[in-house]
Amino acid sequence: xxxxxxxxxxxxxxxxxxxxxxxxxxxxxxxxxxxxxxxxxxxxxxxxxxxxxxxxxxxxxxxxxxxxxxxxxxxxxxxxxxxxxxxxxxxxxxxxxxxxxxxxxxxxxxxxxxxxxxxxxxxxxxxxxxxxxxxxxxxxxxxxxxxxxxxxxxxxxxxxxxxxxxxxxxxxxxxxxxxxxxxxxxxxxxxxxxxxxxxxxxxxxxxxxxxxxxxxxxxxxxxxxxxxxxxxxxxxxxxxxxxxxxxxxxxxxxxxxxxxxxxxxxxxxxxxxxxxxxxxxxxxxxxxxxxxxxxxxxxxxxxxxxxxxxxxxxxxxx
Amino acid sequence: xxxxxxxxxxxxxxxxxxxxxxxxxxxxxxxxxxxxxxxxxxxxxxxxxxxxxxxxxxxxxxxxxxxxxxxxxxxxxxxxxxxxxxxxxxxxxxxxxxxxxxxxxxxxxxxxxxxxxxxxxxxxxxxxxxxxxxxxxxxxxxxxxxxxxxxxxxxxxxxxxxxxxxxxxxxxxxxxxxxxxxxxxxxxxxxxxxxxxxxxxxxxxxxxxxxxxxxxxxxxxxxxxxxxxxxxxxxxxxxxxxxxxxxxxxxxxxxxxxxxxxxxxxxxxxxxxxxxxxxxxxxxxxxxxxxxxxxxxxxxxxxxxxxxxxxxxxxxxxxxxxxxxxxxxxxxxxxxxxxxxxxxxxxxxxxxxxxxxxxxxxxxxxxxxxxxxxxxxxxxxxxxxxxxxxxxxxxxxxxxxxxxxxxxxxxxxxxxxxxxxxxxxxxxxxxxxxxxx
Numbered sequence: 001x002x003x004x005x006x007x008x009x010x011x012x013x014x015x016x017x018x019x020x021x022x023x024x025x026x027x028x029x030x031x032x033x034x035x036x037x038x039x040x041x042x043x044x045x046x047x048x049x050x051x052x053x054x055x056x057x058x059x060x061x062x063x064x065x066x067x068x069x070x071x072x073x074x075x076x077x078x079x080x081x082x083x084x085x086x087x088x089x090x091x092x093x094x095x096x097x098x099x100x101x102x103x104x105x106x107x108x109x110x111x112x113x114x115x116x117x118x119x120x121x122x123x124x125x126x127x128x129x130x131x132x133x134x135x136x137x138x139x140x141x142x143x144x145x146x147x148x149x150x151x152x153x154x155x156x157x158x159x160x161x162x163x164x165x166x167x168x169x170x171x172x173x174x175x176x177x178x179x180x181x182x183x184x185x186x187x188x189x190x191x192x193x194x195x196x197x198x199x200x201x202x203x204x205x206x207x208x209x210x211x212x213x214x215x216x217x218x219x220x221x222x223x224x225x226x227x228x229x230x231x232x233x234x235x236x237x238x239x240x241x242x243x244x245x246x247x248x249x250x251x252x253x254x255x256x257x258x259x260x261x262x263x264x265x266x267x268x269x270x271x272x273x274x275x276x277x278x279x280x281x282x283x284x285x286x287x288x289x290x291x292x293x294x295x296x297x298x299x300x301x302x303x304x305x306x307x308x309x310x311x312x313x314x315x316x317x318x
Numbered sequence: 319x320x321x322x323x324x325x326x327x328x329x330x331x332x333x334x335x336x337x338x339x340x341x342x343x344x345x346x347x348x349x350x351x352x353x354x355x356x357x358x359x360x361x362x363x364x365x366x367x368x369x370x371x372x373x374x375x376x377x378x379x380x381x382x383x384x385x386x387x388x389x390x391x392x393x394x395x396x397x398x399x400x401x402x403x404x405x406x407x408x409x410x411x412x413x414x415x416x417x418x419x420x421x422x423x424x425x426x427x428x429x430x431x432x433x434x435x436x437x438x439x440x441x442x443x444x445x446x447x448x449x450x451x452x453x454x455x456x457x458x459x460x461x462x463x464x465x466x467x468x469x470x471x472x473x474x475x476x477x478x479x480x481x482x483x484x485x486x487x488x489x490x491x492x493x494x495x496x497x498x499x500x501x502x503x504x505x506x507x508x509x510x511x512x513x514x515x516x517x518x519x520x521x522x523x524x525x526x527x528x529x530x531x532x533x534x535x536x537x538x539x540x541x542x543x544x545x546x547x548x549x550x551x552x553x554x555x556x557x558x559x560x561x562x563x564x565x566x567x568x569x570x571x572x573x574x575x576x577x578x579x580x581x582x583x584x585x586x587x588x589x590x591x592x593x594x595x596x597x598x599x600x601x602x603x604x605x606x607x608x609x610x611x612x613x614x615x616x617x618x619x620x621x622x623x624x625x626x627x628x629x630x631x632x633x634x635x636x637x638x639x640x641x642x643x644x645x646x647x648x649x650x651x652x653x654x655x656x657x658x659x660x661x662x663x664x665x666x667x668x669x670x671x672x673x674x675x676x677x678x679x680x681x682x683x684x685x686x687x688x689x690x691x692x693x694x695x696x697x698x699x700x701x702x703x704x705x706x707x708x709x710x711x712x713x714x715x716x717x718x719x720x721x722x723x724x725x726x727x728x729x730x731x732x733x734x735x736x737x738x739x740x741x742x743x744x745x746x747x748x749x750x751x752x753x754x755x
Contacts, residue, residue, distance in 0.1 A: 086550030
């Protein structure tokens with residue numbers, strides 16, 4: 001096993017009225033693309049803030065790169081994109097990026113060269129001399145993304161990096177993250193969108209209400225859940241499937257999206273019985289696939305519908 | 319260190335590059351120049367003696383004595399100074415004040431040119447007893463002209479009284495010769511060559527500059543913190559900089575802008591005052607018209623004391639402003655929260671005015687030891703009267719300790735506050751932040 005880059009050891013963080021993170025442990029191995037998953041308010045941002053040493057845990061400890069030093073002290077090796085995006089609105093894009101590079105320890109000249117290269121690459125070359133406030137939201141997000149990566153960090157921590165992006169920019173950012181991961185660097189990002197994590201991560205941790213629900217390799221987590229999931233797409237008469245999917249001797253749990261559904265077979269039931277029942281009822285099927293469960297359904301199975309949607313405060317309020 | 323420098327540099331450049339800074343920096347010297355040059359120009363424009371009538375309704379030589387005294391009144395000091403008035407004596411006969419009305423009618427004439435009559439002095443015998451002399455004029459609003467007029471006329475009246483009491487004329491002339499008080503400042507047993515007036519102006523200007531710098535730039539520190547909070551850039555910053563580095567960088571960066579601006583202004587003032595004769599000549603005004611301006615000569619020691627206390631005061635108050643800003647999320651909240659800090663600055667300035675009369679009193683000595691007020695009080699005391707080195711050192715040490723204490727407290731509030739969003743923190747919460755920091 002490769003070395004552990006981020007080692008979170010039983011950390012707990014309490015705010016005035018509630019416990020945001022409780023006894024949480026995580027290990028991010030070198031070179032991994034690690035997804036920190038959880039519903040809104042699960043404690044993802046608080047965990048990341050503690051890793052970055054913006055907040056100090058009340059209990060427990062965070063070790064980075066296997067040695068001493070806090071997130072701030074090691075910030076030259078870490079790229080951090082906070083959940084709350086922010087740039088100086090009245091500063092020029094290039095100056096802004098040079099400043100962000102400088103506070104990570106880059107020399108001015110070096111920061112400038114790198115910033116120009118990145119701006120060119122992400123199609124913002126013509127905007128280098130414009131003020132940040134003249135840029136669209138998507139462009140500003142790209143600028144911030146560049147600021148995160150400017151100093152070529154070994155560890156990249158992104159808090160909800162893909163939220164609020166249009167499909168084109170989303171693709172651009174995703175390509176960059178994938179490239180970083182391919183070059184052997186470690187990426188850790190948080191998201192509440194399971195499909196995203198499923199496509200990009202090789203390891204995940206799911207947290208809910210400040211506690212870890214499951215973690216490990218996605219393949220292991222799925223294998224553990226077993227090939228007991230059936231993915232359905234309906235061509236017609238989808239309504240006729242509803243009573244069959246509600247039959248608890250056949251289906252243990254179902255995530256019905258209307259045009260599609262993901263069903264977990266009940267203990268003792270087999271796919272053939274489900275298929276026959278659906279055919280007999282006259283449901284028109286365009287897809288019937290037995291496969292590993294999706295992260296979404298694992299997530300719901302593990303934390304339950306209630307926790308998945310439970311509103312909780314994520315940001316510390318005074 | 320490089321990170322800290324990056325923060326200082328950013329704060330500095332962002333401010334120096336604004337239109338507001340460029341305009342105010344240029345506007346300062348322009349205004350100063352205007353204030354300096356305009357009086358010269360105006361002075362030279364109305365250098366022609368002002369026509370004045372002495373309406374003589376008194377017995378004997380009283381009227382001519384008054385007229386002579388007025389004729390001898392000069393604009394400025396020195397022998398080449400131009401006469402202030404062109405005096406006409408109108409003999410009306412003893413007790414006859416009838417021409418007064420027609421003279422007054424001439425005074426207010428709108429279509430009169432620059433040579434028009436400016437005023438009438440009514441001289442009657444009763445003046446000698448009552449001491450009440452009447453002047454009718456279009457220029458009575460000018461305090462300086464009236465003051466000058468009063469001095470001149472008093473001399474004439476005193477001479478008349480003495481004359482009527484039978485005092486010899488030659489004695490009289492000698493006795494009523496004008497007396498002027500010339501002050502010289504002594505520090506460390508040496509005559510410094512400064513006049514009392516110039517040290518007063520210097521003290522005044524110094525405190526006022528500090529006051530302005532604290533209000534304008536201290537509040538900029540505050541605005542900058544609130545801006546970073548409301549733009550949510552704070553998390554990026556605190557993930558690579560310590561909150562203390564951030565606060566220090568901000569205070570030093572903004573402080574450098576203040577020093578740059580004040581330096582430009584002071585430099586301009588220095589050039590204007592030292593080159594005033596050349597400037598007067600350039601404008602065609604008499605060199606004498608510029609000489610009346612007292613030149614605040616500033617010694618090296620005083621400059622060192624002033625700059626030290628300026629920097630200490632700036633650190634103290636900007637750190638306080640930064641801490642206030644850290645507890646707020648919007649500029650409006652911050653402005654309210656900053657009121658106590660601003661009050662201290664205003665009190666500091668007011669105290670300075672109070673101390674001008676008695677720069678070595680016990681109040682002054684006490685204030686020099688209170689860090690909040692020392693930056694205002696000590697340099698002013700130093701400029702007004704020689705201050706024992708021990709006292710300056712004690713004041714400096716107290717202020718420096720105050721700066722450390724305020725920065726420590728501010729740093730703790732700042733550390734917690736900058737990541738707090740939402741409603742403004744209560745005093746109890748802030749106290750908890752300071753304790754747990």
